[in-house]
Amino acid sequence: MNVNTLLQLLQSSIAFGTIIMFGAVGEIITEKSGNLNLGIPGVMYMGAIASLIGVFFYEKNVENPIPIVCVIIAILCAFLAAALGGLLFSFLTITLRANQNVTGLTLTIFGSGVANFFGGMLNGFAGGVGQIRVETTSKAFMAKLPFLSDLGIVGKAIFSYGWLVYVAIAIAILAQWYMNKTRSGLNLRAVGENPATADAAGINVTVYRYLATCIGTGIAGLGGLYYVMDYTKGTWANDGTMENLGWLAVALVIFAIWRPKNAIWGAYLFGLLFWVYLYIPGLSRKTLELFNMLPYVVTIIVLIFTSLRKKRENQPPNGLGLAYFREDR
């Protein structure tokens, strides 16, 4: 294996790692509030298709689309559409106290259905070719740092990505800081650990759960945005990859033991494990499936270790998956 193939592996790992990271950091924020949202793949789909629709109509109706406007429209559409999924989830599980697992899975199915429905419709608009392409927006998202990415191997390894890659890292660091250093972050963790205690301390459990879930899904939606704008270069093609990445994000939350900073390197590791089969010689179609399950295997191993060590800080939030009602007796 030479340097170039290694570089390729690294680049594709970081690309997929970024999508997983957005999903995982969003889900960590959600889970820290006590909501277990299995709808992450669904909201990623919703974020992806909403951003595509938004910029498609903008690019179609304006003669000379301005890149910065494209970017703003795409981000807003992706974030809001995904957050809308989160709002739906919150309404069902917090206000109506529906079962979180069932609601989350439903959201995943719903999101992928909505996205594929509108995706097919969009491709219909494109006419003969059968595939739309939002070129200006995609270019704006794929813009690289001009000089650094030319700096040989190192420059390519670190700086040759669209800027959303760095946004993902920034959000993860920000989330880590928020949870551990701010009062509001402390309150959020308390809501997920022990809602009754948080409530007695004067924290509005409902507001925290709604906000954490909506913001968390919004961030996850940016993963979908990165997928369509950068990875597939502004087109819609569904082969189920986004759903796989969404589930990996949910697994990564456990792998990262609910800490955003661990999600950074964990996401790249998952990305690497996702692609590594391409670079191992002599794999047949059957054996490569074994490699595809690697991320899940390491998640199970982490689960076994954290359960065995029983360190309280490494356990899931105590109130995860449970609805809260003050006057329950």
Place this chain on the structure above:
Amino acid sequence: MNNDLAVLLKDITKTFGKKVVANKDVTLGIKKGEILSLLGENGSGKTTLMNMLAGIYYPDSGHIFVDVNDSGLNEVSISSPKDAYALGIGMIHQHFKLVDVFTAVENVALGLDKSIAFNKKQIAQDIKAICDKYGFKVDPNKKVYNMSVSEKQTLEIVKALYRGANILILDEPTAVLTPQETDMLFAVMRNMKEDGKSIIIITHKLNEVLEISDRVSILRKGEYVGTVDTKEASVEILTEMMVGQKVTLEIDRKEPQNTKPRLIVSNLTCVNKYGVKALDDVSFIANSGEILGIAGISGSGQKELLEAIAGLQETASGSSIKYVTPENETDIVQLIGKNALQIKNLGVALSFVPEDRLGMGLVGSMGMSDNMMLRSYRKGFVFTERKGPKNLANKVKDELEVVTPSITTPVRKLSGGNVQKVLVGREIAAAPTVLMTAYAVRGLDVNTSYTIYNLLNEQKEKGVAVIYVGEDLDVLLALADRILVLCDGKLNGIVDARTTTKEEIGLLMTHLREEEKIDG
């Protein structure tokens, strides 16, 4: 101490669901700078009343005033714990409201919205200042899950004080403490009182009431009975106010016929998860053809006692529960060290109606028929035998007049009384020789309660040894033949239900006899 009131509760009423009245027209005042004891039996509504002051519950009707003095009243509405803190009211709940994975500092900082970033050092210093002032000991950086019960309680009090609480409510604070820890708690309570804080202590331990408080207010069955100055109170006066006048019930109680020892319990000791003895060296005999009532403040070991007999509770070494087989009285079976299934396989016909009907007794989402099957699911080869349970369900439905659309309707949809009928019906149908019931009529209306009493009496007349754990003393006096009183996990006396008085039982429930011997 002056006569200005820190808080006045006026005509407070709170109900849960349609039937359960937790508080009815309660009026209660707390003076500034006093320690007030709130005394009452279980279910007398003490905690519910205080929860309304702390913003956990909201009253159905009534008014709450703060800072009541000659110049006027100041009505407030407390709809959340945040409102309560804003008024300087802090409650230390019986089940601590602390986040286990947080340090003391983080728990104290919780929910306070001051700055974005929080200064852990500053809070640690503030905690230390509070500790020095009142004589607490708290390690600011210790995680809660590493703390002892007493440390957690101290942290709760510090947390309330840090939020500027001037009125502190302590819900049974001594229930989980050792005598030494209790003395320390009382010392800091006196320090806080010196500092002008008002303290309400919810308790049912009379000696503590007399030791710590300035005044005592008594609740009974959700209603306010009265308030006395501790100086003028005595154990006898308080007991009488707590248990009230005797109410005669029309329960048809026959004299026990040809009673024989059925269960011989000796030196039974159980240790709970905190390492405290929930049951301490309890010995008694339950006879066939007799109802043995068990009285005690809740949490005195009743649950452990029944579960130990049923094989659901670990017991300390030296404990012994012997079952005398009805057919052959020389055949004696030791039940200790066997689980419920092993006990059943030995041919011991034990029936247990647990306190938690839908949690331990029945499966809420299954119908009557399937619930009947829980006792016979091992019957049948490969496939379950359904006909028997179905017939039994129909029989129970008809005989006990269970109101249900059909025997397949999930039992959680039935009313509390009907759920209890299903459970009791099933347990009695198993033809037990020992029938244990825990709070069998809790939450039931009068008619259903009488149905249950009659069923228990029928069983007694059939020669079953019935053990009835109850909370209503009037019922215990009218239903049981003998009453065993537990106090703090110890057996504090067995009395004849026909000759004893409510006061005698009330006293046994709240006052360990050994202590009396030392006092006098």
